Amino acid sequence: MTHHATVLVIDDEVRSLETLRRVLADEFEVIGARSTGEAEAVLAGEMVQVILCDQRMPGETGVAFLKRVRDQWPDTVRMIISGYTDSEDIIAGINEAGIYQYVTKPWHPDALLASVRDAAALFRLQKEAGGAAAETKPSPQALAAAVEGRRRAERGRYEFDRIVHAPSSPVEGVIALARRATLYDISVLITGESGTGKELLARAIHYGSARGDKPFVVENCGALPDELLESELFGCKKGAFTGAYQDRVGLFEVADGGTIFLDEIGETSPSFQVKLLRVLQEGEIRPLGAQRPRKVDVRVVAATNRDLLGEVDAGRFRRDLYYRLAAFPVHLPALKDRPMDIPPVAARLLDDVNRTFHRRVSGFAPETLAAFAAHRWPGNVRELANEIQRMVALSDRDGPLGPELLSDVVRPAAPPVIDGEGGGGLLRERVEALERALIEASLRRTGGNISRSADELGLSRVGLRAKMERYDLGRGGADAD
Template identity: 45%
Template sequence: MAARTLPSVLVVDDEKHSVASMRMALEDDFNVLEAMNATEALALMEEHWVQVVLSDQRMPGKTGTELLTEIRDRWPETVRIIITGYTESNDMIDAINEAGIYQFITKPWHPDQLLMAVRNAVRLFELARDHERMTLEMRYLGSTATAKLDARRRQLQEGLGFDSVWRGPNSPLNAVIALARQYASFDVPVLLTGEAGTGKTELARAMHYGSLRSDRPFFELNCTGLSDEALAAELFGIKRGAAPGVQSTRFGILQKADRGTIILNGIDSLSEVMQLTLLRLLREGAYQPVGSHETQTSGARILAGSHRDLRQRVAEGGFRGDLYFALAVTELHVPPLRGRPGDVAGLAEKFLHAAAEEHGKPVRGFSDSALEFLEGYDWPGNLLELQNEVIRMLIIAQEVTLGPELISRHILQAEPGENGADRKAADLGTMDGTLKDRVEMMEMRILRETMTRMKWNKSRAASELGLSRVGLRAKLDRYGIEPRAATSEEE
């Protein structure tokens, strides 16, 4: 264990017996440095880290006050004490004003008195140093925390803003994004329409982080399938004892959002009662937690998402017209994935590399023929279906480049159309034409899917289909089925 370092105390007096007396009184508790005049004292100050200086007032050359004044200017943290046999008021005033002394000690002094004074002075020195250190740390931590918060806010705005919504240079989504940017900074409700899985929540999040509310919370609530009671509890909160098992008050997302943004998806499924409650919230900003009679207000911005056409719902009497117009200050329609054929390849690559990083599996990308199949499918499940398919392909892939043989059979068998596959025709029961036409259509799709999955190895494909190589080749020629892109045949 390292020995404790004693605090250093400098005693300055032109009388040797006075210096010896002070050393004897202090040497057990302190490292005592000795000087006979101001010049020697300043030299020792430059060589040692001194916590306390005890100086006689009347000395040849510089007086104690002059010495301590210079020490205060050069080493302001050092605690200064005057020892004097004289008590002239002018000397005391000069010492206080000029030297900033901590204490006067008059001669003759008692050893215990001197020891106690120096101990207190050392403690004062340590406290002053601790205070300075903590002040610097708090200043640094405060500036660091502010810098980190600003950096995090910028990161969120960049990572979750409009740039995070991937689309191609000529994507139909570009016009929607341009309009969303304009409405982002205005505190008005916006209605987002589009099929399930088209990215309405992602667009709403981008609008939030592109607005002046970006430093406030963002919440998403899907209203579909929730009862009025469950929806009210989630949205408005619930008071303690308002329902069985509720032992404490629960805050709703209107309180949690706190001047942030809320996207209410599935707004078309609201009951008449909840429609009226939401209308009051939009008009007055007022609501009541479940089980409470107290009216509260919210400053949250409300965005709404709907899978169905609300204008048609209003015309059919299934949705309040006044609520529709309160929600739809502007209406942004998010196109389905089949309406964004140029975006599928880029989105698939984005999902692939994100999943590869998450699961720690190296990949290079998709082959050209795989991208052709993915782009030719209409993706009725939109973004989520595409993401799930990409993850499934990544899991079963054995090579760094993912080929079409990894794609699910129903996608390979789908007939590519002008805007993706005709999913209705994929069901044999809904096809038009004679029985022969329908059978031939299904035979063609099965042949295409099998050849792709077998990487155009005709021997393996013929064996699986129960055909000879000659018979398989004849059917491929009959239907005009050829390898997509750069798929080579294995003999």
């Protein structure tokens, strides 16, 4: 039987606590606590490896609680979660409380899960190295092998082949382009709307490259004020600012030899951009308060949902930094521009939800898939994931999810149910109704442009025209190339 590390999650908000529990439950034994008092009772009776504590707690801050934990249960790996408004308090206590990582809100489930995996691995390696008897302590080679095994598993989890898409999807071209980026040590800029999977693509580039056996480090540049962002990325010396009680290693140094992923790079201030440019130009960092710079060998993959060239023209983003970051630009199209991906992506998301919720929902009714195809998905894959989670939570059976479970945002786009029962009719009739709805949705999106709709649907122009005639669609519409 595989032993799962125990994670203690502390949050006074029930909804947040349950969300964190769902994200972590597949890989860890998760114990929830709604107060620091409850958490202390858990720690007194349970062996806990990782603590994930919210900063804003009734009666006591997360940092203050973790300071006490450090004294009584020093072996635990302590993590704090909060928004940027609490950053000064957290900076002041991050070293004193021995906090391993500061997780900022809003957090992404994949990134949070990866951080907790790292924390659990750190606990295990520390115990192997420091807690074993002298004659049974693992050798440096054994520790290196353990780290390598974990990284090998990470590489398998984030291969290009695991990026879900249809054979006719424009994502095929994106992946082919990104694969080329793995062959050369070059900065990559990934653009695209929020929720399109930019971090997933960045991880695939890293693990597919020669740096794949080195660290992959993530920082959300839009979530932190300048001083904290500089400390996180470049490090700091003891006394560099209020709360800097000891030297701190920055993420660029942690990522030495590997890759750093700078998400939301378009949100950074001009003053920070100057400092980042120097790092890229000189290949060295200067921790806050340090007299001398330090050389680092790090590949930078940046991402943004902004039109960065437009930001350059508007004077909000440095042109020289843009061209340093965008040596190899890659654009991820929005979900609305690749509707052929919706069925396979939805199927993968449903598998994930089934594992998280311990359910066995078998799929989607044709009418539901048609509604998915007709919706614009401004939140992209993240919005689709939320919709599927909600539908599974509302469903009392494990059969296909029907259109009656759709949210009001998505339901107006749903085509009418094929018959009065919502589940009858010959298979051929149901498939034809779905095909007609998909074609109608595509023609609406493209303004009747047959060439673009044919590309979206993976059909030839002649094939699409034949189906339009069969279903009596599109008369009088545009036919531009």
